Amino acid sequence: MATGRYDDEVAALATPLGDPGDLDVLLDRVGDARVVMLGEASHGTHEFYTWRAAVTRRLVEEKGFSFVAVEGDWPDCDRVDRSVRCRTDAPADPRDALTTFERWPTWMWANEEVADFARWLRAHNARVAEADRAGFHGLDVYSLWESLREILTWLREHDPEQVPTALAAYRCFQPYGEDAQRYALATRFVPTSCEDEVVDLLVRLRVRAAADGADRFGAWQNAEVVAGAERYYRAMVRGGRESWNVRDRHMDDTLDRLLAHYGPQARAVVWAHNTHVGDARATDMVDAGEVNIGQLARERHGPDQVVLVGFGTHHGTVLAGDAWGAPVEVMRVPPARRHSLEEALHAAAPEQALFVFPSTPQADLLSHELDHRAIGVVYHPDRESWGNYVPTVLGDRYDAFCWIDESRALRPLRVRRSSPSEPETFPSGV
Known part of the structure; x- marks a missing residue:
């Protein structure tokens, strides 16, 4: 199927992204939703982290969102939470809390992009009453x-x-x-x-x-x-794949406990990989009997109370390892393969763009199944011809999509050397 057939639809749906003011259309879509999940097509892309942070800042400042919950470990993130909420038993600089992360891949959260956001969140919290301070929590199970x-x-x-x-x-x-x-x-x-x-x-x-x-x-x-x-x-x-479901159900339950803990008016921002955020029922995950937190949140809270935002890129660089526990390195992300979602967007979308989908998708781009790239913490660019893509119905998997045509690698913090003894996650560290 030729991707050029989507050019007019891409141009009609795209909002160019230049600065946080261009996110108005997404905030309008969020409305009164209780949960906003912001994805990423890799765990090592600078623009995914910085645009997630830009969206989250506006959600916290303008819509009173209560906390950020990330695909990270509870104890590690609790040290960051204490810092951003200005606790006296925590570092005054959240960056210091991030440098204590030990489990591989430390750079997934211990990076300059997250440090910049955490510093902003602490400064924001310092200006509001203690009861209104936004938290930072880990959802994961490891x-x-x-x-x-x-x-x-x-x-x-x-x-x-x-x-x-x-x-x-x-x-x-x-x-x-x-x-x-x-x-x-x-x-x-x-x-x-x-x-x-x-x-x-x-x-x-x-x-x-x-x-x-x-x-x-x-x-x-x-x-x-x-x-x-x-x-x-x-x-x-x-x-088999049972462990995937155990993990995502744990993250969904943790999110629900956090919402209950913060109170009946609580609202949450979630940061996790597209494979967790995008509704599994709109991918081939459903054929394997897999669920994810995007699907589970829609089922628990109702689709009108949950906004799922995917991210993608056509080419650039990424931070990853070539094996589980291997040293992190900057790797090349090759141009997306033919007939993929990324090729269609590369052909017709602005270099950075936001797509907010109608509640009933009509465009072929949103209703046809297209391959959509997913990069884990373990990555082999030379194997993309047969891996790294998830068949996706875009308009069903997400409510909105953030596009970065050429992306750059994250900037990792210096941390203590981590141990590779933790078993590799399935599939491929996402």
Whole structure:
């Protein structure tokens, strides 16, 4: 199918993007929606991060959004949250909190682009009442041991009666040396696991969190992470795609807990990869039985309360590794392959453009299935002829789309050397 047939539709739908004032049409589309999810076609593209930050600034300032929730670990992001909300027990510069990230790929959040946004968020929060300060939270499921340590530290200071329960969970995992894959493999071949200890811990913290304040909520959330991670790693070693659904359902549940915690008027911005944000039912993920947070949010809150925004690029550079745990490098992003969404937009869209879709898509560009590029933290540009593309019905997968014809790589912060021992995520680190 020739992509030139979409030229007139692309030109008619595109709003050129030059500065944050050009985002008015998107903010109009957001309206009173409770959740706005902002995607990315890679985890290593400068423009995806800076335009997400520009959208988020306007949502926080003009529409009172309550927090940003990202595809990151809860304990790491909690240090950033304390800093941006001007807590006295946190660094005065959020950049210092970002440099403590340890799990590979650290550069996914420990980069200059996120540091710039976090500094802005702290400055914004310093001007408003403490109760109105916007947060920064992690949605992901990987931080099993980090979350266990956070729970123990918190309980020893605030609720020592519960320490034995937490220690029982910690000691159950301890023989595996903080190696998630080793634990998961053991549960596959030996009919035992740490699930009972984790559930006991979770129940106790959940009951107490219902009656107590924000600090108790953090301990509860870390317990939810431990429970989710235990399920995730067991599913992962069994093979197949179940682990993907465990992870995205955990992120969806975390988002729901955060909305409830912030109150009935709370509104959330989510930053995650397109493969999580764009409704899975408009891709070939549905054929594999996979769900994602974009689909789950629409189902939970209603499509009128959720705005999904995808991102894409035709060519440029990106930050990624050539294997799981490998050193990060700037890689070339080759021109998009023929008959892809990216080729169609490259042919007719402005160099930077915003597309906001009508509620009932009529244009062929929005209703035809086109291949749409997805780059993970592990990337091989020479393999794009057979990989890195997701068949997509654009107008069903997203409510809007941000286009960058030529993109540049992120600028990573210097952090402590991370360990590659964490098992690779499925598929390919997205």
